[in-house]
Amino acid sequence: MSAQFQADAHFRYVLRLADANLVLAQRLGELIGHAPALEEDLALGNVALDLLGQARLLLTHAGALEGQDRDEDMLAFLREQREFLNATLVEQPNGDFAHVIVRQFLFDAWQLEIYTRLGASADPQLAAIAAKGVKEARYHLRFSSGWVVRLGDGTGESRARAQQALEALWPHTVELFDADDIDRAMLAQGVGVDLGAVQAAWNRHIDTTLAEATLTRPADRPWRWYGKRGQHGEHLGRLLAEMQYMQRTYPGAAW
């Protein structure tokens, strides 16, 4: 493989991680003032801020890898939808509280296992970001899995809603573990992680918590949307329109 492909793969690999954090932070930000309790408002806001902080570090690093003088703001606010490389899971609308929690739970377990392994990455900057993020991810998973158990093992309605959210979001987890050329190239260089190992560890988190929550693990189904290759559904565009409005309306605006 050419050096150009390797450099581009490295940039895209980091951008995928960055975009997942950025888009999920934006989704969680939409909930401020709308969570079912004041305490949950703050809890979700804390998670959003953690993810945004990670996104900023990763975007800055991606910009440096690309070498085109794009900083975190340019990457966040001036890219088109097809240039965003987040998994489709994180762009799914908030829906009810069960959707918010299940989406978070599926993501947190994945991110925790990714960061745990990235701590040993051959890319020292990426390793440092992961080492910082893994502590936050561990708390996020504690928070979201606690709620999955409460909802699943709660009332008839909360259980039905949690199961429904699980069924709706499950297909979006396929791409989290489906290694492509970029994943393989980065793994070979020691920069990226082994998604097979991540999946095995993720399965343990999911199965343990779902059993405690008395929820049923959905059947795996084929899936065709790969957000990490820029293939997004209908929801990301509206999210970006809101997130990018200010910079696109007033280019270069700052305070």
Next chain:
Amino acid sequence: MSTSRDWPLFEVFIRARGGLDHKHVGSVHAVDARMAMEHARDLYTRRQEGVSIWVVRSSEIIASDPSDADAFFEPARDKVYRHPTFYDIPDEVKTL
């Protein structure tokens, strides 16, 4: 819809640093002890306020009744001799 107002109240105590005691800082609503601990963490330690958290159900605290205040606290008011203020302090003692 059930809201946090229907959830039990928990009192939150934070230890600011090792060696200090836990201080009451406020309260949170939560449905169980685990959630109370997480809410306490999210609300009261986000600016590095502490290294340890206690939460306890507010209903488990037995509080003195304000109407008992006269009987409870007035009698101590005129017993100044309970304060150690009637001793001569030697000059060598600097930091008492």
